[in-house]
Amino acid sequence: MGLFGRKRAICTICNKEITHKHKAKREWYVKSPLCGDCYLDKMKQSYDATITQSCVVCKIKSKVTDLWEPRWQWDMEGLLCKKCFDEKESNFETEKDFCSICGCKLKAFNRFHPKGKWKLKGLLCKNCWDSQKIHEKENSSK
Ligand SMILES: [Zn+2]
Ligand SMILES: [Zn+2]
Ligand SMILES: [Zn+2]
Numbered sequence: 836m837g838l839f840g841r842k843r844a845i846c847t848i849c850n851k852e853i854t855h856k857h858k859a860k861r862e863w864y865v866k867s868p869l870c871g872d873c874y875l876d877k878m879k880q881s882y883d884a885t886i887t888q889s890c891v892v893c894k895i896k897s898k899v900t901d902l903w904e905p906r907w908q909w910d911m912e913g914l915l916c917k918k919c920f921d922e923k924e925s926n927f928e929t930e931k932d933f934c935s936i937c938g939c940k941l942k943a944f945n946r947f948h949p950k951g952k953w954k955l956k957g958l959l960c961k962n963c964w965d966s967q968k969i970h971e972k973e974n975s976s977k
Contacts, residue, residue, distance in 0.1 A: 846870035892919035
């Protein structure tokens with residue numbers, strides 16, 4: 836053991852040699868060790884992130900306390916400002932209410948997400964979803 840001598844510590848962010856190692860926090864998603872400067876930078880960044888964040892839609896920065904969490908049905912991550920939240924909510928309401936092919940009213944149990952390759956927006960009723968599925972099969976068996 837010890838053939839290679841003591842490995843010098845290099846900061847994973849700036850690649851400088853470190854005299855005093857700092858351990859990165861797990862929530863920063865960076866590897867340890869860090870030099871003092873990078874450590875302080877990260878500390879500051881993560882502190883800022885706890886008080887301000889940008890809206891995932893319009894990218895405007897706001898205080899976290901003024902931002903809204905997206906509804907789980909929207910399938911999004913991050914936070915939204917009030918304006919984008921309201922917009923999203925009203926769009927979502929109209930999008931989800933009708934089948935985007937036949938226009939029939941969709942009920943909660945009769946509402947299907949089209950597959951990505953169908954290039955369709957919104958949601959489909961069971962009938963239209965099934966017929967898309969059949970189309971897809973016919974096309975791929977040709
Ligand atoms: Zn560094
Ligand atoms: Zn926004
Ligand atoms: Zn339909």
